[in-house]
Amino acid sequence: MNIDITIAIIITMVGASTPLLLAALGELVVEKSGVLNLGIEGMMLTGAVVGFAVTFNTGNPWLGIGAAALAGVMVSMLFAVLTLSLASNQVATGLALTIFGTGFSALFGQAYTGKPIALFDSVFPETLTEDRFLRVFFDYSPLVYFSFLMTFLVWWFLQKTRAGLILRAVGENDHSAHSMGYSVTGVRYGAVAFGGAMAGIAGACFPLLLTPQWVEGLTGGRGWIALALVVFAAWRPGRLLAGAYLFGLIATMELYAKAAGGAFRILPSELWASLPYLATIVVLVLISLRRTKNSGAPACLGKPFMPNN
Amino acid sequence: MQENERPRLQVRGISKQFPGVLANDRVSFSVAPGEIHALLGENGAGKSTLVKMIYGIMQPDEGEMFWNGQPLLVSNPKAARSRGIGMVFQHFSLFEALSVLENIALGMDGSLSMGELEKKVREVMQDYGLMLDPGRVVSSLSVGERQRIEIVRALLLKPELLIMDEPTSVLTPQEVTQLFETLRKLASEGCSILYISHKLHEIKELCDTATILRGGKVVGECNPAEETSKSMAEMMIGGSLKEISRGEDGALGDVLLKVNGLSLGRNHDFGTALADISFEVRRGEIFGVAGVAGNGQNELLEAMSGEMPAPREDAIILHGRPMGLLGPNQRRKAGLCCVPEERNGHAAIGDFSLSDNAVLTARHRKGLVKSGMVQGRAAEKYTREIISRFSVMATGPMAQAGSLSGGNLQKFIMGREILQVPEVLVVSQPTWGVDAGAAAFIHQALVDMAQAGSAIVVISQDLDELLALCETISVINEGKLSRAMPIKGVSVEELGLLMGGIHGTEETGERDRVENGAEKNGSGGIKEGKADAVQA
Numbered sequence: 001m002n003i004d005i006t007i008a009i010i011i012t013m014v015g016a017s018t019p020l021l022l023a024a025l026g027e028l029v030v031e032k033s034g035v036l037n038l039g040i041e042g043m044m045l046t047g048a049v050v051g052f053a054v055t056f057n058t059g060n061p062w063l064g065i066g067a068a069a070l071a072g073v074m075v076s077m078l079f080a081v082l083t084l085s086l087a088s089n090q091v092a093t094g095l096a097l098t099i100f101g102t103g104f105s106a107l108f109g110q111a112y113t114g115k116p117i118a119l120f121d122s123v124f125p126e127t128l129t130e131d132r133f134l135r136v137f138f139d140y141s142p143l144v145y146f147s148f149l150m151t152f153l154v155w156w157f158l159q160k161t162r163a164g165l166i167l168r169a170v171g172e173n174d175h176s177a178h179s180m181g182y183s184v185t186g187v188r189y190g191a192v193a194f195g196g197a198m199a200g201i202a203g204a205c206f207p208l209l210l211t212p213q214w215v216e217g218l219t220g221g222r223g224w225i226a227l228a229l230v231v232f233a234a235w236r237p238g239r240l241l242a243g244a245y246l247f248g249l250i251a252t253m254e255l256y257a258k259a260a261g262g263a264f265r266i267l268p269s270e271l272w273a274s275l276p277y278l279a280t281i282v283v284l285v286l287i288s289l290r291r292t293k294n295s296g297a298p299a300c301l302g303k304p305f306m307p308n309n
Numbered sequence: 310m311q312e313n314e315r316p317r318l319q320v321r322g323i324s325k326q327f328p329g330v331l332a333n334d335r336v337s338f339s340v341a342p343g344e345i346h347a348l349l350g351e352n353g354a355g356k357s358t359l360v361k362m363i364y365g366i367m368q369p370d371e372g373e374m375f376w377n378g379q380p381l382l383v384s385n386p387k388a389a390r391s392r393g394i395g396m397v398f399q400h401f402s403l404f405e406a407l408s409v410l411e412n413i414a415l416g417m418d419g420s421l422s423m424g425e426l427e428k429k430v431r432e433v434m435q436d437y438g439l440m441l442d443p444g445r446v447v448s449s450l451s452v453g454e455r456q457r458i459e460i461v462r463a464l465l466l467k468p469e470l471l472i473m474d475e476p477t478s479v480l481t482p483q484e485v486t487q488l489f490e491t492l493r494k495l496a497s498e499g500c501s502i503l504y505i506s507h508k509l510h511e512i513k514e515l516c517d518t519a520t521i522l523r524g525g526k527v528v529g530e531c532n533p534a535e536e537t538s539k540s541m542a543e544m545m546i547g548g549s550l551k552e553i554s555r556g557e558d559g560a561l562g563d564v565l566l567k568v569n570g571l572s573l574g575r576n577h578d579f580g581t582a583l584a585d586i587s588f589e590v591r592r593g594e595i596f597g598v599a600g601v602a603g604n605g606q607n608e609l610l611e612a613m614s615g616e617m618p619a620p621r622e623d624a625i626i627l628h629g630r631p632m633g634l635l636g637p638n639q640r641r642k643a644g645l646c647c648v649p650e651e652r653n654g655h656a657a658i659g660d661f662s663l664s665d666n667a668v669l670t671a672r673h674r675k676g677l678v679k680s681g682m683v684q685g686r687a688a689e690k691y692t693r694e695i696i697s698r699f700s701v702m703a704t705g706p707m708a709q710a711g712s713l714s715g716g717n718l719q720k721f722i723m724g725r726e727i728l729q730v731p732e733v734l735v736v737s738q739p740t741w742g743v744d745a746g747a748a749a750f751i752h753q754a755l756v757d758m759a760q761a762g763s764a765i766v767v768i769s770q771d772l773d774e775l776l777a778l779c780e781t782i783s784v785i786n787e788g789k790l791s792r793a794m795p796i797k798g799v800s801v802e803e804l805g806l807l808m809g810g811i812h813g814t815e816e817t818g819e820r821d822r823v824e825n826g827a828e829k830n831g832s833g834g835i836k837e838g839k840a841d842a843v844q845a
Contacts, residue, residue, distance in 0.1 A: 162419050169404050176402035
């Protein structure tokens, strides 16, 4: 395999990994607070369509990203009101959110089918982005660097700040946290909103980073992979980064297996597409084989909390 | 303690009404600086309500409190802490997956950085001999070590009054001694301590004064050193305490239960392996298994009940019949019944009615299921019988098990098994967290059952209980069972040493236990649902 193809694969992989990483980081924070939001795919699609529409109409991708984040937050608040304030079932509500987002983006996106949008300007000068080798480091959208920054910030927030400690405490033992005077519902609202913003941005990555036009259902189930990724990473941001790139690489191989041929035809593309899920199952089996009590999963994950019972 | 000194805390005429109950009825008492003051009373006597009002969790309806002579108003625990009132709860509110230091930080107001906090924590631990590594994750700690976290958390606020709610219920005798040293040191520095307990000998050993509550009222105040345990118990119960009555010390009958070199691997990371356990229990005998939580008690119970079948058929023999490979239902049918420690979720399903819970374990021996159909009426009748014979306070057979108080649910569960008249009954922690009246009732029921010809195994961490009940006692430590000793002539010190580990010194015992990853008993840990045991 020659060096140019390798570099091309790396660059495709980084692109494919970025939305996965962003969405999974958001979900990691949500789950650490004890909430399971299965609606990532729906929030991503909403973010994608809103991000596309705003960028198309204003010509400014930054505004598009901001609007996508906001749209993600708004949809996630729908989920938060239902599950946190009204204590509805988180699994069912999350699935409903995904169905909603799919329908909403399809309807709203119809008007934009086939239209092109402006992309981000490169952050680095051309000497770096067009260099045959250096472009591996510099020829990316700002969203890619943003995802690295967020990985670090999420780790730092959860491990080093008091607010992060409280968030973990809420996910670990909601009743104790409540009795210590922390607002379980308040913390969870915040976490779900963050997850919504990240999923919205992750969704906007598809038109603004990968394919600069509107295609219905363009996220192609990556929201589910992000969900699997959180489990795969045992709720740790560092492993999440590694996992996102592994899954991104697999997604790239799938793409190349479909388009090119030859060397990439080791496995059919459908099998490549299923690899992230298979890998997650393998990791789950490995975790339970280790017989450790602590898989990293927050103890109160998915349990509704009502202060008075 | 000087008589004319202004009291640290004075409570005057406090009343608190709950729907249907007057939980505190004009309660008055005072605590002097540096005094260790006991609050003694049965469950439901109003002790918890009283201290919750002092700590600001609840507000009194009537009456007033004074703090160093000034009126004291505490609207919430935070206000109480800022006044210098600290509390160590019976059920720890700890976060299993977080470290000791993180747990302590969550209980603080956050004005200190983690580094500064760690320094202060180490200082407090040093000063009061509460050794603990701040970096350890709580799920790997023993119950005694968990309690130390709560104590350190309270001490960091430099309290002038420390409230301890039933602090020794899960500690070894050595850990209790250590705790008492800490408390005495605190008191000698001027901190007042409000000590809630029903263990009379501890109150005699530790406390300067005792206020005795019954039915929400103060019924007496005394100097525990001048009273006998019996006289205090009688004040507490409001009548003479029935000693456990036994018939003639009849000779024991034939061997009903024989356990033969039972070994089992660990079933999970925090479990304990059972190593070559052998003992015999005869008809009419109560056999006690003492030991600190997490030394294989849960595993032993699961091995006896059949939840974890033994590797060999003849490892467990019930009246000549090998049981080792059978599951829980077959063992029950054969006459081997078990009551696990965890009432809610293991011994009973909280969301089910009492009647349904009765069906779950008594269906074969009581014929509550016929050709696959639950005999609703028979089940209800049996449940009514349990409720009346064991004085269970419940609205009826349809009451949800989870709605009963701990003591009442335990009486129900014990009743459910005892009325099935099994040949062998194995019970774990029969009176854990149960008030003195209910405990006495359960003890009497066990003794009566033994005298009627059953063999009973009691696994308990409460040495007093075992010493009062059993004919024979042995100690489980790290999954090994000591030799069986007749209860007469055995000393608490000897048992304590065995509980701490055969190495003799407490320190090694402690460390070994921790390395074993002691699984905690109910108090702090989150138990995995074991409902399948009763369903099986």
